[in-house]
Amino acid sequence: MDESLEQAVSEICDQYNNDPTRLVDVARAVQARLGHVGNAAMDAIAGNLGIHRVEVESCVSFYSFLSTEPKGEVVIRLCDDIIDEMKGSSRVARAFRKELGIDFGETTPDGRISLEWTPCIGMCDQAPAALVNDVVLTWLSSDAARRIVRELREHMDPQKLVHSFGDGNNAHELVRAMVDNNIRKAGPVVLAPVTQGDALHKALSMSPAEVIREVKTARLRGRGGAGFPTGMKWDFTRGSDGDRKYVVCNADEGEPGTFKDRVILTERAELLFEGMVIAGYAVGAETGILYLRGEYAYLRAYLEHVLDDMREKGLLGKGICGRQPFDFDIRIQMGAGSYVCGEETALLSSCEGKRGDPKTRPPFPAQKGYLAQPTVVNNVETLCCAARIFEKGSGWFAEIGPHGSPGTKLLSISGDCSKPGVYELPMGVSLADVLDLCGARDPKAVQIGGASGRMVGEDDFERSVSYDDLATGGALMVFSHKRDILKPVRKFMEFFVEESCGYCTPCRVGNKLLLQCLERIMAGKGVPEDIEYLERLSENIVTASRCGLGQTSPNPIRTSLKSFRVAYEDMVQEPEGALRPSFDLGAALAEAEKIAGRGSTILNE
Amino acid sequence: MSDTFTFTVDGVEVAAEPGQTILEAAQNAGIYIPRLCHRDGLEPAGACRVCTVMVDGRPQTACNFPASEGVVVDNETDQLLELRRDIIDMLFVEGNHWCMFCEKSGDCELQALAYRFGIAAPSFPFQFPADRQADLSHPDIWIDRDRCILCGRCVRASRDLDGKHVFDFVDRGPAKRIAVNAEARLRDTDADVTDEALEVCPVGALMKKGTGFDVPVGRRTYDWEPIGSEIEKRQTQE
Ligand SMILES: Cc1cc2nc3c(=O)[nH]c(=O)nc-3n(C[C@H](O)[C@H](O)[C@H](O)COP(=O)(O)O)c2cc1C
Ligand code: SF4
Numbered sequence A: 001m002d003e004s005l006e007q008a009v010s011e012i013c014d015q016y017n018n019d020p021t022r023l024v025d026v027a028r029a030v031q032a033r034l035g036h037v038g039n040a041a042m043d044a045i046a047g048n049l050g051i052h053r054v055e056v057e058s059c060v061s062f063y064s065f066l067s068t069e070p071k072g073e074v075v076i077r078l079c080d081d082i083i084d085e086m087k088g089s090s091r092v093a094r095a096f097r098k099e100l101g102i103d104f105g106e107t108t109p110d111g112r113i114s115l116e117w118t119p120c121i122g123m124c125d126q127a128p129a130a131l132v133n134d135v136v137l138t139w140l141s142s143d144a145a146r147r148i149v150r151e152l153r154e155h156m157d158p159q160k161l162v163h164s165f166g167d168g169n170n171a172h173e174l175v176r177a178m179v180d181n182n183i184r185k186a187g188p189v190v191l192a193p194v195t196q197g198d199a200l201h202k203a204l205s206m207s208p209a210e211v212i213r214e215v216k217t218a219r220l221r222g223r224g225g226a227g228f229p230t231g232m233k234w235d236f237t238r239g240s241d242g243d244r245k246y247v248v249c250n251a252d253e254g255e256p257g258t259f260k261d262r263v264i265l266t267e268r269a270e271l272l273f274e275g276m277v278i279a280g281y282a283v284g285a286e287t288g289i290l291y292l293r294g295e296y297a298y299l300r301a302y303l304e305h306v307l308d309d310m311r312e313k314g315l316l317g318k319g320i321c322g323r324q325p326f327d328f329d330i331r332i333q334m335g336a337g338s339y340v341c342g343e344e345t346a347l348l349s350s351c352e353g354k355r356g357d358p359k360t361r362p363p364f365p366a367q368k369g370y371l372a373q374p375t376v377v378n379n380v381e382t383l384c385c386a387a388r389i390f391e392k393g394s395g396w397f398a399e400i401g402p403h404g405s406p407g408t409k410l411l412s413i414s415g416d417c418s419k420p421g422v423y424e425l426p427m428g429v430s431l432a433d434v435l436d437l438c439g440a441r442d443p444k445a446v447q448i449g450g451a452s453g454r455m456v457g458e459d460d461f462e463r464s465v466s467y468d469d470l471a472t473g474g475a476l477m478v479f480s481h482k483r484d485i486l487k488p489v490r491k492f493m494e495f496f497v498e499e500s501c502g503y504c505t506p507c508r509v510g511n512k513l514l515l516q517c518l519e520r521i522m523a524g525k526g527v528p529e530d531i532e533y534l535e536r537l538s539e540n541i542v543t544a545s546r547c548g549l550g551q552t553s554p555n556p557i558r559t560s561l562k563s564f565r566v567a568y569e570d571m572v573q574e575p576e577g578a579l580r581p582s583f584d585l586g587a588a589l590a591e592a593e594k595i596a597g598r599g600s601t602i603l604n605e
Numbered sequence B: 001m002s003d004t005f006t007f008t009v010d011g012v013e014v015a016a017e018p019g020q021t022i023l024e025a026a027q028n029a030g031i032y033i034p035r036l037c038h039r040d041g042l043e044p045a046g047a048c049r050v051c052t053v054m055v056d057g058r059p060q061t062a063c064n065f066p067a068s069e070g071v072v073v074d075n076e077t078d079q080l081l082e083l084r085r086d087i088i089d090m091l092f093v094e095g096n097h098w099c100m101f102c103e104k105s106g107d108c109e110l111q112a113l114a115y116r117f118g119i120a121a122p123s124f125p126f127q128f129p130a131d132r133q134a135d136l137s138h139p140d141i142w143i144d145r146d147r148c149i150l151c152g153r154c155v156r157a158s159r160d161l162d163g164k165h166v167f168d169f170v171d172r173g174p175a176k177r178i179a180v181n182a183e184a185r186l187r188d189t190d191a192d193v194t195d196e197a198l199e200v201c202p203v204g205a206l207m208k209k210g211t212g213f214d215v216p217v218g219r220r221t222y223d224w225e226p227i228g229s230e231i232e233k234r235q236t237q238e
């Protein structure tokens, strides 16, 4: 075996104490060092970590940023989601193809550059966007694509492709990104200025039970989509038996159309980490994990720096000042390209160094989470709200927004509007007001809550953004009247097919069947029964799927069928003859004709 | 036992002990809840979703959902029968199941379930997977991935019963497939024909060589009675 490979793998495994629960980190590091995690590397990893080779392959083959096949030194990943498509990604794609002389999924013959598609990278307000290794490039055009390739060929250094920096901390020396925050409206809770340590000191002057009571009094609910009461989650975790407890912050932000957590991580990391420490104090945890999606790797060095700074100031680490000194530290776990890893139990699998399969529930994470210990999983924004509640008081927080949905909500707005970006608005704001604020152009439909959310039409524009009405993790994509409503629906279904973990039948097979039927309809080959077929299949997938991915993946179809049924009805037609329009008689007979060496008589009738 | 409790399945009262799943408790009472990825003696996985029941109106998989006092379980409703039929159908079209040429025919749980549910032909379009490689490398064992329904029984049996880890899943979504603990070939693993893992495959995907027709067609497990009858008979015996 290749000695230098063995040596490299062994060094990397040593860095992670040969701990098999750090397999995702190990594989990421091997990929970064060797360009891919091939057969020999998988054998070597298995040997070092003391696990089976097939376990390594099971994990590595799961994540789209890890590869068992050789890849270029530099990988260009162009976002192929709907917003980018609307903003001209196909022209960018053409330019990349032409300039590189390869297609998507290929590597240049000299082995230097690979070209790939990737789903939403959280840059929808500055689309088209791409990742070049860890470097984010935004506002792409075909000219930019050509320039990128030429420059890369000269220096092969993605960072050198960034010629100007975005606003705020995007220009920080540890970030140096061309990403823009596009904060259009800062609200009082999350995006207001922070006095570091304020929230933490106030919280730590209370007892853990009082801390939980305060969060309950504020009636804070999870901002990640499901809206579970945060105080209750902390209380369950505190009450569960375990040797150790953990606080995990979900910064996977994989829902297409969502990018508000990226802005929080860039501008309010201190507040977020204080929220994690407070959660740790409340539940009795000593360790926190920030699960950062692979797409946001460019923020990692900066976030590590913020953590170091907090350690120096005594806000993190051993003996954090408070009524009783307490220990709590945070590590960053990188993701590796997988949407389902945002699902809290899949996220825990991933943190444990496994493929991102969701776990069986019960037990819930609050009972048995990370490494089978009681674990709190909270969204980035939730933890920021929690911290602010201690700074400003639960009463202050509870008074913002309607009773059932107190506080503000960060919205990530993109699509057909003149002011895409992040808006922090009081909960309960009407969709119409939001559309006004963002300068929506002739809106016909709004996709609220990302791909797994719902598509609403004008009839619903008077409804409000809140847990009791249009609940959302915060993504809002605007589609104007000139858009074909079925195109985003198809895009979202393609996304779910690609991102299903494949564990359970309805999601793994059913979503593909839904997509195929939708494609049939869009190709003008659908029949009226196809609409019922979509409805029935959707319902069964929602009912029978194992996790939230499959339980919501038919939503684009279901909700667009509700709001825009005509779009489907216009596309289907009663078959004229005895055959379904989707049945291609010529193709079905082609092989037989070839064997028989003559044309079919049926076809020529 | 003192802490025994009861709940109902389709209105029938069923006794259970703490720690039992709904499927186990129902089965002990002679009620068959269809299942595919689950097999007695293996840790449940909740993968196929065929055992989906309604527990107090919410869908749950009976094979891994704990029974609890007083819950109301629906098993044979029209909705659930349709749902299960769809799932079985999905598994059929996902692979390439030519039952009439399959050595497992008559002993196959997928085929038997299809018969029990009255599925004569799939209602979904065939997917005919393109790149599912068969593995004939091992002298005594072969894998036909076209027939694999990704139930994971072999994965769990090899890991938990044989103390090995011959099998696991690779890739994800529709591309997910069963792999072996070697670069490519089963013969390069420590798989052995006496492994428990070889006894658990519900379909004709993981088979012993040269034994396929030891039991003639006509005398196979499901040739005369539908799958599940062995459990339903317990009720009549009591
Ligand atoms: C497929 C899927 C993807 C998800 N992705 C995310 C995500 O990227 N970020 C997030 O905070 N929650 C995500 N969630 C929700 C989490 O499972 C979980 O509910 C949330 O992190 C809990 O935090 P909260 O209570 O603070 O909202 C996802 C759920 C599903 C089913
Ligand atoms: S619904 Fe099933 S297949 Fe889909 S992601 Fe969840 S567990 Fe995986």
Ligand code: SF4
Pocket: B147, B148, B149, B150, B151, B152, B153, B154, B155, B178, B200, B201, B202, B203, B205, B206
């Ligand atoms: S080979 Fe058989 S036992 Fe193994 S996952 Fe496939 S169907 Fe299940």
Ligand code: FES
Pocket: A079, A080, A081, A082, A083, A084, A119, A120, A121, A122, A123, A124, A127, A129, A256, A257, A258
């Ligand atoms: S970055 Fe492309 S859709 Fe979000």
Ligand code: FES
Pocket: B034, B035, B036, B037, B038, B045, B046, B047, B048, B049, B050, B051, B052, B061, B062, B063, B064
């Ligand atoms: S038998 Fe319960 S999910 Fe397969």
